Amino acid sequence: MSVTDNINAIRKALPQGVELCAVSKFHPVEKLQEAYDNGQRIFGESREQEVKQKYETLPKDIEWHFIGHLQTNKVKYIAPFISMIESVDSERLLDEIQKQAAKNGRTIDILLELHVAQEETKSGWMPGEVLDVMRSTILAERWPNVRLRGVMGMASITDDETQIAREFQSLEEAYRDLLTLLSPQGLTDATFNVKSWGMSHDWHVAVRNGSTEVRIGTDIFGEREY
Numbered sequence: 375m376s377v378t379d380n381i382n383a384i385r386k387a388l389p390q391g392v393e394l395c396a397v398s399k400f401h402p403v404e405k406l407q408e409a410y411d412n413g414q415r416i417f418g419e420s421r422e423q424e425v426k427q428k429y430e431t432l433p434k435d436i437e438w439h440f441i442g443h444l445q446t447n448k449v450k451y452i453a454p455f456i457s458m459i460e461s462v463d464s465e466r467l468l469d470e471i472q473k474q475a476a477k478n479g480r481t482i483d484i485l486l487e488l489h490v491a492q493e494e495t496k497s498g499w500m501p502g503e504v505l506d507v508m509r510s511t512i513l514a515e516r517w518p519n520v521r522l523r524g525v526m527g528m529a530s531i532t533d534d535e536t537q538i539a540r541e542f543q544s545l546e547e548a549y550r551d552l553l554t555l556l557s558p559q560g561l562t563d564a565t566f567n568v569k570s571w572g573m574s575h576d577w578h579v580a581v582r583n584g585s586t587e588v589r590i591g592t593d594i595f596g597e598r599e600y
Contacts, residue, residue: 377408380594385413388588392581395439395570397591399424400598403431409594410436418460418589422448429455441526441589443497446470450477458483460526460570460589463498465507468517475519482519485526485570486552490544492530492537501548505555513559522561524568524586525549529576538576542583545571549584 375383381396388394397418398406406417410433419425420442429438437457444459446467452459453474462468462484475482489498499507513522525548529541549569553561572580572588580588591598 377405377594378412381409381412381414384590384593389581391586393568393587395441395587395589396594397441397573397589398428398595399442399591401591401595403428405595406432416457418591420461422451425456426451449474453480453482454478456482458485458523458568460485461487461497463487468520472517472520480519481521483521483523485524485568486522488525488527488545488548490527490529490541490548492532492541498527501544501551504548505551508552508555513556513561522556522566524566524570525552526568526570528571528573529579531575535576535579538579539583542571542580542585545569546584 384394393416394414395416395418396409396414399418399420406428415435416437416439418439418441419428420440425438425440438455440452440456440459441461444461444467449470459471459482462471471482471484486504487498488501488504490501525545527545529538532538546569553563553566568587569585570587570589572585574590574593577588577590
C-alpha cells in the first residue's frame with residue numbers, strides 16, 4: 375500500500391479527537407510530501423539536523439514535533455521553528471528551551487516525557503519526580519516562554535496488551551495529577567490537553583486508554599530508510 379492509502383486508513387480508524395503525528399524520521403522528503411498532499415500536517419522527527427533540513431525543504435505550514443532525546447546544546451538549532459518538543463525529560467532541558475525560546479521571541483509548546491515502561495532504555499521523568507519539580511516551581515516566572523501542553527510516554531515493547539494498557543493508564547493518572555497540581559497556576563484541560571502515547575504496534579490500546587495523539591511511522595511510511 376502507498377503512503378496515501380496507509381494514512382487514509384489510519385485516519386479513518388482513529389477516534390474523533392485523536393491527532394495523528396506522522397513519524398517521518400529517516401524517511402525521504404518525497405514520502406513526507408505525499409503525506410502532506412493528503413492533508414497530514416503534524417510530523418515527528420528525532421534528529422535536529424534532519425528536522426532542520428526538512429523544515430527548509432517542505433511547506434511552512436507543517437507542524438514539526440521533536441520526539442527523540444534532545445541534548446541541551448542542540449536546542450538552539452530547532453528553537454526558531456519547532457512547533458512542539460514532546461521529549462522534555464529534565465529541568466535542565468526545560469531551562470535551555472526557555473533560554474532559546476526567549477532568544478527567538480517565541481513561546482515553544484512542550485510535553486513532559488514520563489517513564490512508565492519496564493525497560494530501562496526508555497527515557498523520561500518518573501511520575502513522582504516530575505510532580506515534585508512542578509510542585510516547587512512557578513511556571514510563569516521560571517519558564518515564561520515555554521507552554522506546557524501535556525505529557526508523552528511509551529509503553530514496554532511486549533505482546534501483553536494488559537501490561538501495555540496498565541502503563542498507558544499510569545500516564546493518564548500522571549497527566550491528571552499534573553493538571554490538578556498546576557490548576558492553581560492557571561493550567562486547564564483546554565490547553566494542557568495533549569496526551570501523546572501509542573505507536574504503530576500499540577496505538578489501538580493507547581486510544582482506549584486516554585491518548586489524544588498517536589505517533590505512527592512504520593504503518594504510514596514503511597520500514598525506515600537509514
